[in-house]
Amino acid sequence: DAGVIQSPRHEVTEMGQEVTLRCKPISGHNSLFWYRQTMMRGLELLIYFNNNVPIDDSGMPEDRFSAKMPNASFSTLKIQPSEPRDSAVYFCASSLGNGYSPLHFGNGTRLTVT
């Protein structure tokens, strides 16, 4: 039973470069979430989708961040251009999206921007 799959696990890039993080949600789940985790700010919700449609992107820090969900089995989070303050662990999570169904998190992508 595959869980949420994220790639890459680690990404090191230089300031100014474009970064793309990828997520495959659990099959049958129709809600997908992108979170960012840092020591200072904890777990922050960046954006979430329901049935591939972005519902709330109020947590996206600025225009350098964008997220897409072209189909039910794939989502990307892109940062362009990246900055050192974007260094964090980025988690993707999915859920059935009904009522109080739990979020299932992937193992995250650790992003380091130098």
Place this chain on the structure above:
Amino acid sequence: QQQVKQSPQSLIVQKGGISIINCAYENTAFDYFPWYQQFPGKGPALLIAIRPDVSEKKEGRFTISFNKSAKQFSLHIMDSQPGDSATYFCAASPVQGAQKLVFGQGTRLTINP
């Protein structure tokens, strides 16, 4: 008003002891309160959750106590084991937008053998 405040930041408990982590919220629209457990290198995973229609929920060694009037809830881990060493997050979400969880800052729990 959207914040969930969690304490302590870190906690060390002897094996067999009781671990207690506390959370407080302000938004009275919150009506779902889950706890997530995170091991190093892994994503958080749901541990236990409560709705405010009950004051306590128990699952094995894990218990949530909920005080609606004080807007506080806590996680108790009985007979704490070294395998319980992890970071614990409380969270809350409103009736509308139940999936839009607001997380506490996390508590790093260490159980000494």
